[in-house]
Amino acid sequence: MYPGRDLCVNCRRRGGEHKGPGFDLIMLLRAGVLALACFGAASDASVVALEDRFPIRGAPFSDRAEQMKDRDRQAYESAFEKFPSLDTCLVTESDGSARPELNWSQITTLAEAETCLFLLSEALQTPEALVDWLRGAGFTATVQDIFGTWPSDRPGTVHATYHFNNSANPDPFSAGQFRLSRLTASGMALGIAFDEASAIQSVRLTQNTE
Numbered sequence: 001m002y003p004g005r006d007l008c009v010n011c012r013r014r015g016g017e018h019k020g021p022g023f024d025l026i027m028l029l030r031a032g033v034l035a036l037a038c039f040g041a042a043s044d045a046s047v048v049a050l051e052d053r054f055p056i057r058g059a060p061f062s063d064r065a066e067q068m069k070d071r072d073r074q075a076y077e078s079a080f081e082k083f084p085s086l087d088t089c090l091v092t093e094s095d096g097s098a099r100p101e102l103n104w105s106q107i108t109t110l111a112e113a114e115t116c117l118f119l120l121s122e123a124l125q126t127p128e129a130l131v132d133w134l135r136g137a138g139f140t141a142t143v144q145d146i147f148g149t150w151p152s153d154r155p156g157t158v159h160a161t162y163h164f165n166n167s168a169n170p171d172p173f174s175a176g177q178f179r180l181s182r183l184t185a186s187g188m189a190l191g192i193a194f195d196e197a198s199a200i201q202s203v204r205l206t207q208n209t210e
Helices: 005-012 023-031 038-045 061-067 070-082 110-124 127-136 178-184
Strands: 090-092 098-102 140-144 157-163 187-194 200-208
Touching: 061 070, 070 110, 098 110, 110 127, 110 187, 110 200, 127 140, 127 157, 127 187
Parallel strands: none
Antiparallel strands: 090 098, 140 157, 157 187, 187 200
16 A cells, blocks of 8 residues: 555545546646655555566466567567656656656557556556546547446446547657557557456557558
């Protein structure tokens, strides 16, 4: 348990009603409170190695690594080395304090983006909080259970899309291999599945060609 956890949990909904896109969460982000409290989850989670937390089809990367193609395994291993914790994924202000904004200029591959989005989701803790953050970053995002409803007692999956013609600033998926993606795709599609306890079961980022 890390300091400020209750603050993070209370961001998601009040009285069972989901606020508008990013309402409670973005207000706290602007105030800088979540940067110190909610995102402190990363330091608590780092007790367990990232390769033992990052999920591949419902199992830790460390359990799936031997079954993966060399190229895919090496891409994730490189991403884990480059971004071992959430603070390494974030933009850093001139005073040295991290703010909860992903440093997209340094996120250059699918594996790196999935790694940082996993670390962010881990810190935010709930599907609702993740949807709020994604909407605030220029994504379209929803959360649904297997039957397409929410709220629900069943596990939820966050479905999000980022369109390359979006005017978000900073612009996600703008560096490295994503420059090529912008020539062949209309955007990026993201799926992050949670279980009943809001533990992350999978993170999948793909090109959207629709």
